[in-house]
Amino acid sequence: MTDVLGAEGQATASPFTSEEQAALADVWEVYHRHYDEVTAVTLTAAQADPALHDLLLAQRADGARADAERARSLHMTEAALREGQWQPYLANLREQGGRYARGGLPIASWFPLVTAAQSVIVVRLVEAYAAAPQRLQAALTALNRWLFDLTMATIAEQYLDTRESVIKQQQEAIKELSTPVLPLRPGLILLPVIGLIDTARARQLTEQLLEGVREHRARVVVMDLTGVPAVDSAVANHLLQTVRAAGLLGARAIVTGISTANAQTLTRLGVDVSGLETTTDLQRGIEDAEWLLRRLAAHQPLNGATAAHEGTP
Amino acid sequence: MLVSDELRIPIVNEVDIVEARRGGRALAAELGFGLSDQALIATAISELARNILQYARTGELIINVAHNGTRKGIDVVAVDQGPGIADPDRAMQDGYSTGAGLGLGLPGTRRIMDEFQLETGIGRGTRVAVKKWVA
């Protein structure tokens, strides 16, 4: 069997052998002759599926467009089955598949449609070629290949591609959402970090934090790692660099919420945290940050003092 | 209009550093790198060009579009016929510096870029090839 799903856009060899193509011409004859019946049965099957039912309603609202699309598809199917012009058919199929996939139609909804069409065509093929069993056999086999090996497989692949790109988009959105910079009060922002951080997320974290410092004119940043289950040395170094970069923008950072496990990991990895100002928990961190801010606002030189030195409760 | 030809910048004096940065940054922007990455790339280029001036007096920077299947990126090669780096391993360690500057910037450059390749030897000149891919 030649590879029916050839590389996109390239003129590939036909998905069918010449014998199969001849049989498909027979399939077309029967399909075309009983087109209305096939359509009616398919429609009934569609109405039984809740997802398709809604789709059909929407199509009925734009009847002219639906009709035009159906005519176009039929034309392409004819060119494919009768003349072996598969590229436009496949291209159209991919476009439709992608569209419905993005629209959220479950792939399972396609099967009742295809099997409904198949059931009618099989019956009519048997009727037409009862006297020529070999021809009938060839037509039935070709029908199966067309509907399942080619058509459903193409649609399934579209769903896979679409699903992947949707997942990617969602991941980006989640990344954005899960590292928001929260302004707590003038000059103080909080960056709650949640979940596992890989290098890419750490990068994004840094960028968002720096933008946040700039946008909110933050003098103090509280970076809370309570929601981070595990850190490795790469991430730890990223955090350190983030703190340093914030410093270049004139903001001091307090890191809070390093779990015991993470603290041990960092120690074991030999990460130099001497320049890092840390506190056990978020609440304490915010209090320290506010202390810092008050000192800054009161224009009192810090002289290396921190909340710890002051002995705040 | 995408720059498809390579950008060759002779590094002979400090003004060329500025031009190398500009050219690299412009290409990076065209390729779709974000602002952060543009800054990274421009900084790496600046360091590489500076090394040439400082240690070899003259050299060349060659900037190209990099391809890997469907991926695109920026390809920068800094080459000179200078004295070469005597101890490349040490040069790749953070904090190492022989000149009056802050260091060769090679470890930092390697951190910034996705791919890094150093070819050097005493009397054999130096070639640093780096690549960064659009995310």
Next chain:
Amino acid sequence: MSARILKQGDILIGSIHAALPDADILRFQTELAERVGKHRSRAVIVDVSGLDVIDSFTARTLQDITRTVRLKGAEAVVVGIQPAVAFAMVQLGLFLDGVRTALDLDDGLELVRDGLLDRHARVG
């Protein structure tokens, strides 16, 4: 396309623009130091918001400026490092140790006016 130095009372404000070759940056450094002496300035604000790249040379120059003007009795603040530039700097290991920084000119002036700069300030 050169560096500018303005005087505001006993504060000097110098701006470095992008595309400034090394020699001009060094000239800028020299001129700043000279003017500090001439005007008995007590603070210098170096505005680098026009720089889209701060490499090792520029970083060292900023440190040198800080040290030089301090020797002449003034304090220095570097302002306006762009987020993307700060990111690139720390990746490259340029931390500007010993240099006081602030977000922008306003914050820098505030620091200076209220005598917040102390001689042993460390970044972040």
